[in-house]
Amino acid sequence: MKDYDAIIIGAGHNGLTNAAYLAKAGLRVVVVEKNDYIGGAAVSREMHQGWIYSSCSYVCSMMRQVLHRDLDLSRHGLLLVPYLGTVNFGDDGETLLAYHDEEAAHLELKRHSPHDADAMHRFQTDLARYAQLIRKTLLRTPPDPTTFRPRDIRELLFLAKQFWALGEHEIYEYVRFFTMSAAEYLDDYFENDMIKAAMASPGIIGTALGVYSPGSAYILLHHVMGDVDGSIGAWGLARGGMGAISNAIAGALRQHGGEIRTHAGVQKVLVEHRKAVGVVLENGDEIRARIVVSNLDAKRTFTKIMDRADLPPGIYEKAKNFKIRGSSGKVNIALSGLPKFTGVPDNRYINRGGQGFTGSLETMERAYDCWKHGRWSDDPFVESVIPSAWDPTVAPPGKHWMSNFVQYCPSKLADGPWTPEKRDQFGQAVIDKIERYSPGFKDLIVHMEVRTPHEIEAEIGLTEGNIFQGELTIDQLLFNRPFPGYAQYRMPVRNLYMCGSSTHPGGGVSAICGANAAREILMDLKRPNTVPEDDCLDE
Amino acid sequence: MNMNDPYAGERLKESPFHPREDALNIRNAWGAWNGYKFAEYYYDAEYEYFCVRNTCATYNICPMQKYHISGRDAEAMLNRMVTRDIVKQPLNRVAYVLWCTDEGRMIDDGTIFKLASDKFMLTCGSPCSAWLEKSVFGFDDVTVTDVSDEIAALSLQGPTSCAVLKKMGLDGIETAKAFDIMRFPFHGDTLMVSRTGFTGDLGYELWIAPELALDLWDELYAAGSDYGIQPYGEAATNMARLEAAFIMPGMEFNEALKTIHFEHDQTPFELSLGWLVDFSKPHFSGRNALLKEKKRGPIYTLTKLDIEGNKPAEGSYIYGNTRCTREIGYVTSAMWSPAVKANIALAMIRTECLQGDLWAEIYYEKELRQYHKVARCTVRKKPFWAPARARATPPPDF
Incomplete structure (x- = not known):
């Protein structure tokens, strides 16, 4: 039987990244994956003949450029292309077009509110300032504020230095920002409800927060702290779909001699003498290694594939109560043509980006109310992208693939478990909404895949289908992620690590969690570090 | 001359594709090239660059200079002018060539199309009628005709370019190998297509009579509408060519005939184009000087650099040490490469220093305040961007 240095559980993009960096350091690694395909939530598969769906994640901004470069992912087939133009639709069908050109964007905002058009500059400046600060913490292990280890003190000083550099006024603002709701935060800047909603x-x-829930302002920041080629806040598509990211990382992993075993779900992490020593697969096979790395979320890791008796007291409870509520659904649609939207000019650029069916703050909050009551909304918030308008590889020429991300969709319904019928009713609510803004839309539908939290959890293992592997609220961020005292990727059992989005800095296709975990593991194994420093430090 | 427009003499010419390009030049971003109004970009330079790498895009090459060189001695004349041995060039093939002064300094680079055994087309960036006339001296049967304005040309580049031409009805285009020439009937005339370009990607150049230029544009754009077709300008070209490590006049080399200062022009060896110089063929312009240069080795060597960090090393000096006291070269072109995700540059570096450490001193600005840093440079042997599809025959559809 072959001997491994490390077993990584789960071939999502963070697991693959972690494995690639360990393999690059010369470790013998194997990634075990329950599905017969890799990628986790960064996956692209042909779900209808000729159509490649990115069934879960669908756009990319947080992927750290420095990791892309360091792992030479372009050579492994990855091309990230920024996409242009988004149209936001208000409740009454009015439109807000996000033009790529600054001047044009300003004029469009002015059409809705001259005040807000000016305020947008201040808003974007403030957000960029916060984003730049948080970006510097991403590719670093969060310091533990309670230890007095030199490294933790050094990292705390690093954070403090960045923080103080904001200036007194902004320090207060920043702290306020972390605890505010998105809607309240936006009230500081804007008057127009449609602009606020967008x-x-x-x-x-x-x-699982609403626009009026405290903490949602940070989530807003989380979504604009990425970049495409240094353009902070920009979003792009991976050519070939999000799976191209996972496939490229897998290419780098294999180049460094790493292995991937698909159809190899883990039944249990083997613990002997309070140390992780390997895994038992669902088929009964046993694989042993010096260390075990879980790319599964914290709840799944500690409550599903570990024996409670192997855990120190309190960990099981922490994992059970880890906040990982499912709140989103996804409707992937194959279309026979490019849909036309009422009130949107036939502009070859604006008509090919994304659509935000944002409505108003009120509508978004009502949709959240439905979620709280265990229902989906008949008027949900939908964020759509038509990647095929940009990516020639995901649908036949002239045909299109539309990704629709839906808030909210509960993981548990008030009226009993999810059934295929309820799932389809949920999908119907989404296409009914789009049809309102694009008459004839339904006639274009060739094939449709509806995914509620139930399907997402069943297929790729995210507890409750939570896309971030745990909510991004301040109680679960930085040195509190996933649990206080365990934020440095080392878990309560020796030789067991975590490398998924349940760890700092959280969800998103960033490859950061996997890379940060690799750095810690290599330190423990006294191997030279293979993980690069971020290139955003001199921004 | 149009006396109703007192400025007519100062206005730029419009190419046969202009009406369509004008409609798509949303930003009114016009520059000039050889007297033609020429787009810097149409909508957004980066977007257009991504069309070249992700879908397909067209670049107007009407302003490029084109000469027909025909007659019994045409081949011999060209072979004496350029450094490459074009006698080896098969019919209906294109060759990348350069030509030098007697001192071995580069005048320009371009392409030679072998259209018949006694008929060639030479294309280049700057006018070179005078030099051609000089080069004809001593040959009896050669005619040089400037056909720059008689041929409209459009470059179609990018991964879906072959699929678009197939959709347009150019049967068999997928069999064209890189540097092949094919001809297709078009509206009672002939459309010439060469599998050439200046992007390092899959791509073609289309050559047509000016009267049919708009028909060509319309058919191409109709066929390309489902394949992401988009015009691109000078800015995107400059990005793509740098990733392919192609040289640009006024950036990597100073045309010899326009160089005032001694040896501020370049030799092909300095530009890492020694492979285009063939000493086994009969005499050619600059041969003796180039032979000497080859023996001695070039003083400078154009080098491909991958530079740490993400600040483009535009205008940077290259040093042999981090204290920046030993200057050994200078950057000619630099950019952050979105496709490769690397901070790339071409630099002229003293050949004897190439084996040692290379550091670029990079200046950059943050909200009006100037910063600088010293970044390590790594020499790259191969072009930064060279996808397999650029050489594959038949090429993939995307």
């Missing part, structure tokens, strides 16, 4: 929408994506 700006607030990143504050609820993937999270």
Whole structure:
């Protein structure tokens, strides 16, 4: 039987990244994956003949450029292309077009509110300032504020230095920002409800909070702290779909001699003498290694594939209560043509980006109310992108693939478990909404895949289908992620690590969690570090 | 001359594609090239660059200079002018060539199309009628005709370019190998297509009579509408060519005939284009000087650099040490490469220093305040961007 240095559980993009960096350091690694395909939530598969769906994640901004470069992912087939233009639709069908050109964007805002058009500069400046600060913390292990280890003190000083550099006024603002709701935060800047709704929408994506819930302002920041080629806040598509990211990282992993075993779900992490020593697969096979790394979320790791008796007291409870509520659904649609939207000019650039069916703050909050009551809304917030308008590889020429991300969709319904019928009713509510803004839309539908939290959890293992592997609220961020005292990727059992989005800095296709975990593991194994420093430090 | 427009003499010419380009030049971003109104970009330079890498895009090459060189001695004349051996060039093939002064300094680079055994087309960036006339001296049967304005040309580059031409009805285009020439009937005339370009990607150049230029544009754009077709300008070209490590006049080399200062022009060896110089063929312009240069080795060598960090090393000096006291070269072109995700540059570096450490001193600005840093440079042997599809025959559809 082959001997491994490390077993990584789960071939999502963070697991693959972690494995690639360990393999690069010369470790013998194997990634075990329950599905017969890799990628986790960064996956692209042909779900209808000729159509490649990115069934879960669908756009990319947080992928750290420095990791892309360091792992040479372009050579492994990855091309990230920024996309242009988004149209936001108000409740009454009015439109807000996000033009790429600054002057044009300003004029369009002015059409809605001259005040807000000016205020947008201040808003974007403030957000960029916060984003730049948080970006510097991403590719670093969060310091533990309670230890007095030199490294933790050094990292705390690093954070403090960045923080103080904001200036006194901004320090107060920053702290305020972390605890505010997106809607309240936007009230500081804007008067127009449609503009507020459009700006607030990143504050609820993937999270079980509403636009008026404290903490949603940070989620907003989380969605604009990425970049495409240094353009902070910009979003792009991966050519070939989000799976191209996972496939490229897998290419780098294999180049460094790493292995991937698909169809190899883990039944249990083997613990002997309080140390992780390997895994038992669902088929009964046992694989042993010096260390075990879980890319599963914290709840799943400690409550599903570990024996409670192997854990120190309190950990099981912490994991059970880890906040990982499912709140989103996804409707992937194959279309026979490019849909036309009422009130949107036939502009070859604006008509090919994304659509935000944001409505108003009120509408978004009502949709959240439905979620709280265990229902989906008949008037949900939908964020759509038509990647095929930009990516020639995901649909036949002239045909299109539309990704629709839906807030909110509860993981548990008030009226009993999810059934295929309820799932389809949920999907119907989404296309009914789009049809309102694009008459004839339904006639274009060739194939449709509806995914509620139930399907997402069943297929890729995210507890409750939570896209971030745990909510991004301040109680679960930085040195509190996933649990206080365990934020440095080392878990309560020796030789067991975590490398998924349940760890700092949280969700998103960033590859950061996997890379940060690799750095810690290599330190423990006294191997030279292979993980690069971030290139955003001199921004 | 149009006396109704007192400025007519100062206005730029419009190419046969201009009406369509004008409609798509949303930003009114016009520059000039060889007297033609020429787009810097149409909508957004980066977007257009991504069309070249992700879908397909067209670049107007009407302003490029084109000469027909025909007659019994045409081949011999060209072979004496350029450094490459074009006698080896098969019919209906294109060759990348350069030509030098007697001192071995580069005048320009371009392409030679072998259209018949006694008929060639030479294309280049700057007018070179005078030099051609000089080069004809001593040959009896050569005619040089400037056909720059008689041929409209459009470059179609990018991964979906072959699929678009197939959709347009150019049957068999997928069999064209890189540097092949094919001809297709078009509206009672002939459309010439060469599998050439200046982007390092899959791509073609289309050559047509000016009267049919708009028909060509319309058919191409109709076929390309489902394949992401988009015009691109000078800015995107400059990005793509740098990733392919192609040289640009006024950036990597100073045309010899326009160089005032001694040896401020370049030799092909300095530009890492020694492979285009063939000493086994009969005499050619600059041969003796180039032979000497080859023996001695070039003083400078154009080098591909991958530079740490993400600040483009535009205008940077290259040093042999981090204290920046030993200057050994200078950057000619630099950019952050979105496709490769690397901070790339071409630099002229003293050949004897190439083996040692290379550091670029980079200046950059943050909200009006100037910063600078010293970044390590790594020499790259291969072009930064060279996808397999650029050489594959038949090429993939995307």
